[in-house]
Amino acid sequence: MTYRRLRGTATGLNHVIIPEQKSKKSHINHPSVSHHPNQFETTRDLMLRLTVNSLRSNVGKQVLGRNTQQATLVAIVQTNGNSRFRPFSTTPPTCSQLNSLHTFTEEEEMLRDSVKRFAVDVVGPRVREMDENEEMDPQVIKGLFEQGLMGIETSAEHGGAESSFTSAIIAIEELAKVDPSVSVMCDVHNTLVNTIFRKYATKAQQDKWLPLLAADKLGSFCLSEPASGSDAFALQTRAERKGDYWVLNGSKMWITNSKEAEIFLVFANVDPSKGYKGITCFIVTKDMGIQIAKKEQKLGIRASSTCTLNFDDVKVPHENIIGGDKLVGQGYKIAIEILNEGRIGIAGQMLGLAQGAFDKAVPYTYQRKQFGKPVGEFQGMAFQIASVAVEIEAARLLTYNAARRKEEGREFTKEAAMAKYYASLVAQKASGSAIEWAGGVGFTRETGIEKFWRDSKIGAIYEGTSNIQLNTIAKFIQKQYS
Amino acid sequence: MRPTSVNYLKVLVPVKRCVDYAVKIRVNAAQTGVDTNVKHSMNPFDEIAVEEAVRLRERMPKSVESITVASIGPPKSGEIIRTALAMGADDGIHVEIDENAPQPEPLGVAKTLAELIKKKKNGDVDLVIMGKQAIDGDNGMTGQMLAGLLGWGQATFASKVEVLEGEKEVKVTREVDGGLEEIKVKLPAIITTDLRLNEPRYASLPNIMKAKKKKIERVTPESLGVDLKPILETIKVTEPPKRVGGGKVESVDELVEKLKAAGVV
Numbered sequence: 238m239t240y241r242r243l244r245g246t247a248t249g250l251n252h253v254i255i256p257e258q259k260s261k262k263s264h265i266n267h268p269s270v271s272h273h274p275n276q277f278e279t280t281r282d283l284m285l286r287l288t289v290n291s292l293r294s295n296v297g298k299q300v301l302g303r304n305t306q307q308a309t310l311v312a313i314v315q316t317n318g319n320s321r322f323r324p325f326s327t328t329p330p331t332c333s334q335l336n337s338l339h340t341f342t343e344e345e346e347m348l349r350d351s352v353k354r355f356a357v358d359v360v361g362p363r364v365r366e367m368d369e370n371e372e373m374d375p376q377v378i379k380g381l382f383e384q385g386l387m388g389i390e391t392s393a394e395h396g397g398a399e400s401s402f403t404s405a406i407i408a409i410e411e412l413a414k415v416d417p418s419v420s421v422m423c424d425v426h427n428t429l430v431n432t433i434f435r436k437y438a439t440k441a442q443q444d445k446w447l448p449l450l451a452a453d454k455l456g457s458f459c460l461s462e463p464a465s466g467s468d469a470f471a472l473q474t475r476a477e478r479k480g481d482y483w484v485l486n487g488s489k490m491w492i493t494n495s496k497e498a499e500i501f502l503v504f505a506n507v508d509p510s511k512g513y514k515g516i517t518c519f520i521v522t523k524d525m526g527i528q529i530a531k532k533e534q535k536l537g538i539r540a541s542s543t544c545t546l547n548f549d550d551v552k553v554p555h556e557n558i559i560g561g562d563k564l565v566g567q568g569y570k571i572a573i574e575i576l577n578e579g580r581i582g583i584a585g586q587m588l589g590l591a592q593g594a595f596d597k598a599v600p601y602t603y604q605r606k607q608f609g610k611p612v613g614e615f616q617g618m619a620f621q622i623a624s625v626a627v628e629i630e631a632a633r634l635l636t637y638n639a640a641r642r643k644e645e646g647r648e649f650t651k652e653a654a655m656a657k658y659y660a661s662l663v664a665q666k667a668s669g670s671a672i673e674w675a676g677g678v679g680f681t682r683e684t685g686i687e688k689f690w691r692d693s694k695i696g697a698i699y700e701g702t703s704n705i706q707l708n709t710i711a712k713f714i715q716k717q718y719s
Numbered sequence: 720m721r722p723t724s725v726n727y728l729k730v731l732v733p734v735k736r737c738v739d740y741a742v743k744i745r746v747n748a749a750q751t752g753v754d755t756n757v758k759h760s761m762n763p764f765d766e767i768a769v770e771e772a773v774r775l776r777e778r779m780p781k782s783v784e785s786i787t788v789a790s791i792g793p794p795k796s797g798e799i800i801r802t803a804l805a806m807g808a809d810d811g812i813h814v815e816i817d818e819n820a821p822q823p824e825p826l827g828v829a830k831t832l833a834e835l836i837k838k839k840k841n842g843d844v845d846l847v848i849m850g851k852q853a854i855d856g857d858n859g860m861t862g863q864m865l866a867g868l869l870g871w872g873q874a875t876f877a878s879k880v881e882v883l884e885g886e887k888e889v890k891v892t893r894e895v896d897g898g899l900e901e902i903k904v905k906l907p908a909i910i911t912t913d914l915r916l917n918e919p920r921y922a923s924l925p926n927i928m929k930a931k932k933k934k935i936e937r938v939t940p941e942s943l944g945v946d947l948k949p950i951l952e953t954i955k956v957t958e959p960p961k962r963v964g965g966g967k968v969e970s971v972d973e974l975v976e977k978l979k980a981a982g983v984v
Binding site for chain 1: 731760798801802805922923924925926927928930931
């Protein structure tokens with residue numbers, strides 16, 4: 238028999254080791270014990286039941302405390318897959334795998350500190366200039382690559398950091414606290430471009446392209462067109478086969494990173510008669526002849542380049558189809574699944590934006606004195622600040638919960654949509670409030686608070702508009718309730 | 720300790736976990752010290768020391784054999800050692816003291832480090848690079864005391880360090896009140912770092928992940944035979960008096976008058 242004992246019990250009580258029994262008749266395998274923690278009988282009843290059962294059955298090496306009835310029960314863990322258990326101890330569960338969403342691994346905490354410093358020291362001084370000039374500073378891009386922030390989830394074999402998805406969200410959040418433009422560049426590169434290679438590309442493609450993307454080549458994700466945004470599958474860029482290469486014709490619009498990127502993932506239709514089932518994902522490099530046309534002049538995230546790309550008989554080798562022959566016409570699946578994850582990235586960006594604006598304005602309210610005291614101490618102001626803080630915390634929990642669900646391998650589409658929708662809402666509110674709290678100073682470009690408000694508007698628009706998110710969530714609800 | 724040739728230097732970098740430099744510190748309610756329920760990080764001068772050790776290895780890869788980081792502190796000091804490993808150190812030693820024990824004093828720290836150096840299993844330490852002072856105590860004594868206890872040479876307030884390839888000496892430029900002083904010290908030696916020595920790197924993500932696999936050895940002061948009981952008692956800690964506004968004067972005569980009235984002249 239195998240024994241599983243968990244540490245961490247209330248002081249002063251003895252604990253009983255219950256052997257793990259694999260037989261189906263075992264009382265200890267009672268569903269209420271390990272599979273459905275929310276349906277527990279009262280703790281005391283359960284303790285008594287299991288203790289009595291264990292006394293009855295042959296338990297061999299069981300250790301009995303003196304007061305068996307009062308013994309704190311240690312829960313049984315079933316080692317088959319995803320079962321969860323509940324510690325009954327009253328002390329903080331050191332053994333529990335159920336942690337608050339404020340718990341991160343040591344590496345994730347170290348990454349947060351490191352990115353925070355990088356963002357403040359290297360990106361911070363350049364933010365205003367980059368925004369005024371609508372240009373990303375090459376030093377910032379270089380710095381991101383050097384810090385290993387452009388291959389966060391990529392395996393070490395391919396030159397990446399082999400970290401968790403949550404690590405990527407942490408990096409995106411910390412960058413957004415300083416500059417949402419830099420954050421979105423890191424987000425698109427990691428959660429869209431890198432992930433497509435990691436999940437759908439052939440081994441040969443991964444070996445060739447992932448190291449480049451981790452080292453110094455910026456990536457770009459090209460789906461939207463002048464005539465297709467939310468209705469992504471109505472895209473019209475055409476790919477025609479000519480022997481061992483394809484010829485791409487059409488244009489893409491609203492493409493992030495386009496000016497600085499060298500590796501483009503382009504969605505084109507190989508067979509319009511099949512509708513969206515002809516959409517295929519191609520790896521296109523700048524030197525294949527992509528024309529970077531109009532660079533948009535935007536309200537916000539101005540340092541992030543957003544351009545129109547024209548494809549005029551661009552020749553792409555057949556081996557550049559992501560996933561090879563079997564994924565021809567499967568591009569729509571890639572797009573749907575990848576944007577699901579990208580949604581959590583944007584939620585992280587909007588969350589960082591909201592927090593950054595908040596962190597800039599609130600200390601000022603405790604310094605600025607009017608009518609003899611700091612404006613932040615007036616109850617009206619304090620209530621507004623508290624209210625926004627609650628909203629930011631809610632957005633934070635939605636975002637990190639969606640990220641953890643994805644890591645657990647659970648369905649996360651609805652949660653990702655909720656996180657992105659809500660975070661973009663909160664970003665608007667928080668940054669708008671931040672300007673008002675700082676008063677006239679908040680309205681000037683010098684302090685950088687107004688920039689957050691301008692940057693936040695795109696949150697409700699890109700990577701799935703808010704209406705699309707609500708649509709997604711509504712569909713899940715309908716399925717569940719009807 | 721025998722002087723060693725420059726080949727295969729074993730470097731020891733002691734680091735300390737202090738209140739983060741950006742935190743607004745407040746005196747605690749009991750007036751015995753500063754409120755420590757705030758963000759902590761590595762002493763900035765110690766970061767410079769770790770950076771210098773890593774740069775030394777980058778400049779002369781064949782000459783540096785190992786960079787060991789050591790810290791004396793509560794369990795949370797482990798995070799600081801981890802950060803140093805992520806910056807490029809090879810392994811760490813954590814002299815663990817109780818969470819609620821009083822902070823060790825410079826002499827205690829110096830004694831502990833001396834014992835660590837004497838007992839180091841993988842061979843003698845050739846070079847100790849450490850911060851000139853910690854930003855919480857600001858004592859600036861530990862490096863000098865350590866040199867005294869070991870009988871080694873010391874080069875403090877270093878703003879430039881040059882290890883002379885093939886020789887048994889280090890050339891150090893020191894920042895002193897009168898300007899810059901250049902000295903040569905025989906190895907083994909203690910170097911304490913000053914602000915302008917270098918700018919520490921950010922721990923990049925791949926290095927943070929690599930640091931997971933590096934070893935940290937845990938010891939206690941008792942196992943080294945050191946007693947860290949404080950010999951000084953802090954009686955009171957108060958904030959400096961708040962600044963009061965000054966006044967503008969129109970002429971030199973008025974100034975002299977005001978100074979006379981204040982009893983200063």
